[in-house]
Amino acid sequence: xxxxxxxxxxxxxxxxxxxxxxxxxxxxxxxxxxxxxxxxxxxxxxxxxxxxxxxxxxxxxxxxxxxxxxxxxxxxxxxxxxxxxxxxxxxxxxxxxxxxxxxxxxxxxxxxxxxxxxxxxxxxxxxxxxxxxxxxxxxxxxxxxxxxxxxxxxxxxxxxxxxxxxxxxxx
Amino acid sequence: xxxxxxxxxxxxxxxxxxxxxxxxxxxxxxxxxxxxxxxxxxxxxxxxxxxxxxxxxxxxxxxxxxxxxxxxxxxxxxxxxxxxxxxxxxxxxxxxxxxxxxxxxxxxxxxxxxxxxxxxxxxxxxx
Numbered sequence: 001x002x003x004x005x006x007x008x009x010x011x012x013x014x015x016x017x018x019x020x021x022x023x024x025x026x027x028x029x030x031x032x033x034x035x036x037x038x039x040x041x042x043x044x045x046x047x048x049x050x051x052x053x054x055x056x057x058x059x060x061x062x063x064x065x066x067x068x069x070x071x072x073x074x075x076x077x078x079x080x081x082x083x084x085x086x087x088x089x090x091x092x093x094x095x096x097x098x099x100x101x102x103x104x105x106x107x108x109x110x111x112x113x114x115x116x117x118x119x120x121x122x123x124x125x126x127x128x129x130x131x132x133x134x135x136x137x138x139x140x141x142x143x144x145x146x147x148x149x150x151x152x153x154x155x156x157x158x159x160x161x162x163x164x165x166x167x168x169x170x171x
Numbered sequence: 172x173x174x175x176x177x178x179x180x181x182x183x184x185x186x187x188x189x190x191x192x193x194x195x196x197x198x199x200x201x202x203x204x205x206x207x208x209x210x211x212x213x214x215x216x217x218x219x220x221x222x223x224x225x226x227x228x229x230x231x232x233x234x235x236x237x238x239x240x241x242x243x244x245x246x247x248x249x250x251x252x253x254x255x256x257x258x259x260x261x262x263x264x265x266x267x268x269x270x271x272x273x274x275x276x277x278x279x280x281x282x283x284x285x286x287x288x289x290x291x292x293x294x295x296x297x298x
Binding site (some may be wrong): 023024027028038040042044046047050051054057058117120121124125127134138140143144164 | 182183185193205206207212241243244245246249272274275276280284287288
């Protein structure tokens with residue numbers, strides 16, 4: 001993702017392990033930060049935040065041991081770009097997963113809202129116990145934001161890639 | 172049959188509270204749902220519903236008061252709706268109400284999708 005960051009204001013940023021306590025803590029922060037503004041917008045940002053950041057927790061290839069549990073690590077930011085709020089996440093993925101992400105994000109960006117809803121309904125029926133639904137999560141993010149996903153997958157070495165994704169939510 | 176009650180956990184806001192009443196058939200799920208182990212949480216709810224509706228036409232009123240649920244949870248919500256639809260198809264009295272904040276218009280699309288996928292009518296109630 002390339003953008004001029006000079007007019008942007010970081011509202012929230014974090015880099016580290018993401019367990020449920022971290023996820024819910026920052027979720028509460030988001031609700032507090034946006035409490036006086038447009039509640040529809042605030043709710044949308046919150047939902048997108050949970051979907052994208054929970055994906056880091058589930059799927060990051062960088063796992064950190066915390067109290068005997070393996071927890072996904074990565075980074076997220078919520079930024080005010082002027083016309084938009086932007087939710088950005090970044091995490092390591094396995095190279096094979098990186099290829100799947102590229103394919104899934106590309107597909108999502110070609111579809112309109114009606115097609116995305118149909119795809120989400122179809123994918124939801126296919127979800128099984130071991131699958132926590134990353135693909136559907138990204139579809140849902142695209143639907144909520146009513147904007148294209150901005151994403152890159154940078155191959156770091158033979159095993160890992162760095163997955164960056166951001167989504168603009170119009171004010 | 173016993174009631175199923177799961178109280179809200181203040182330090183774990185990602186679990187909804189649950190109150191399924193075996194005497195009245197009124198079932199409620201309230202709060203937010205984005206726990207890690209969605210199947211583990213929702214399986215007892217599904218089992219209770221299947222037992223409650225097994226081989227009878229007991230009436231059920233199911234109230235969803237979820238302000239947020241992640242995509243994993245939505246799969247299990249669909250499973251709940253499937254059980255309710257099957258019960259309704261037996262001739263039982265089944266009413267499903269979805270309470271939502273009018274400041275959350277995206278929720279209307281979600282509920283419409285649930286109706287399409289489950290084939291069950293859901294009353295949308297603004298609060």
